[in-house]
Amino acid sequence: MGYEGEEIEGYYCLLIAILGNFDASEARFLYEYGPDHPVCQKILKKRPPPVNLAKMSKEEINQCMYRLFEEGYSKRSIADLFSCYPSTVNRRLTIGKKQDAEKKMEERRNQNNAQTDRCPEELCRGKP
Template sequence: MKDDEYKGYYCLLIAILCNLNAAEASTMYEYGPDHPLCRKILKKKVRKPSIKKLKESEMAAAMKALLDQGYSQDAVSEAFQCFPSTVRRRVRKLTERKETNDRSEIDCRNI
C-alpha cells in the first residue's frame, strides 16, 4: 500500500518536471528514461517557446504542419497548450479557407 502511494508521488513529480501527462509519467517511472519507449515519449514532445507570439492563422498553419509531420492531435494540443478540439477546429477552418480560395480562383478562370 505504501509503495503505491510513493509511486503516485513520484509519477506526479515526473509529470510536473518533464511536462508529461499521467500515463506518460507512469511509463517513465516504470521503465526509466533510458528505455526506448520513454525516449520516444520525450522525443515526441513538441515545445516551441515562440508559439505564444503567433497569430491565430499562423498557429493554425503550424498545427497543420505538425499534424502533417505525423504528430498526434494530443501532442499538438499539448505543444500549443490548448484542447485537441481547438486543434481540430483551427485546422478545419484553415483548410476550409484554402478550399474556398481555390474555388474562387477556379471560378474566376472560367469567366
C-alpha cells in the first residue's frame, strides 16, 4: 500500500514539474511544503514572466534578456524562457549591456545639451 502512495506522489510531482516548468527537486519541494513556504516563494519568484517573442525585435530581445539578468534571473532560466542556449544568452547580454550603456550616454548628452541651451544669465542667477 505504501508503494502506491509514493507512486501517486511522484505523479503529482511530475505534473508540477511539467506544468510549472520546474526541475524535479523544485517540484518535489513545492509538493511537500506548498506554495506558501518561504523557499517555495523563492522558487516561484525566480521564474521569469512569459515573453511574447513574435512581436519583439532582436534589439528588444537583447534588452529584455539584459533586464532579466539584472533583476537576478540566471542565464539558464533566461535561456529556457527564450528557448535558446546559454551561450546565446551570454552573447546577447553583452550586446544588451553595450546598448544600455549607449542609451544612458545618449540620455546624458541630451541632458547636457538641454542645460547648455539655457541662457548664460539664467545659469549665473541659478534659475533651473
